[in-house]
Amino acid sequence: MSKIKCILIEDEPLAAKVLSDYISQVPFLELQQVFKDALLASEFLMREQTDLMFLDIHLPKLKGMAFLKTLINPPAVIVTTAYHQYAVEGFNLNVTDYLLKPFEFERFLTAVNKVKAAQPKAAEERDFIFVSVQKRRVRIPFAEILYVESQREYIRIVTTKQEYISKMSTHEIEALLPSATFKRVHRSFIVAVNKIESYTAETISLPGTSIPIGRGYKDVIDDL
Structure with missing residues (x-):
């Protein structure tokens, strides 16, 4: 546990x-x-x-x-x-x-x-998450998630198939994602470690996009 x-x-x-x-x-x-x-x-x-x-x-x-x-x-x-x-x-x-x-x-x-x-069932014990999207509960497999972006009181979940907007905080979604495979690398971004193609001291490259690395999150990248 x-x-x-x-x-x-x-x-x-x-x-x-x-x-x-x-x-x-x-x-x-x-x-x-x-x-x-x-x-x-x-x-x-x-x-x-x-x-x-x-x-x-x-x-x-x-x-x-x-x-x-x-x-x-x-x-x-x-x-x-x-x-x-x-x-x-x-x-x-x-x-x-x-x-x-x-x-x-x-x-x-x-x-x-x-x-x-x-405490809810640990995220490590399942391979998906349900989030509220336009009054529906949508099932999103962890394996499809590229990154999560904070947009004030909402989050944008970008997957290999499509994007989802849900009214929740990055702290809430972070608590529901398995910590071994998803890392917060910026105040506004959480990335799937197994989707990282390359990274520098300032940015992380994911399929089709780049994510900035926050000043206070350098140690997270060092641990990858």
Whole structure:
């Protein structure tokens, strides 16, 4: 089973250490990064696929709940705080669980198991995706996809046969594509690795087109 990728947004060093230790003890969790600042976490979420966010409420610059309201397509959220009075607001924002500090590992495990139970079937276990196109659900085989392009609140899926426009974000489509064969190489582009004909430090050549490589995605190309 694919691991659940998570980030931790926590301003207290001791609390961050405890949570990091808890995460390391759960085989299906993968800690991507720890942030003290919600604004830095926001930048990370814009360019990386993340399944789960552990969110403290009292953060510098931007408070946890206010930050959560700014996210259009947030990952699953587990709130970690010493203040119980924000629980109702948290659940109104569809958080998965609300952990009151200090909490034991058993309580932490109960929370992350809720996230695990809600995860859709892993993309690696199937060879197609269904997307909404003009009020229809269209089946698109992974093997036919060349690349996905962001177009504001829509995406354009270009395949070897035709193109599809669907109202969803690149973060949403990225979470549904198998990570081993589809890589984000730019804030606006996800490409099928097995369709790459050649590449330079700036561009990737696919059949019939070239895709730019974003400044923050050079390491993705180095790993091909």
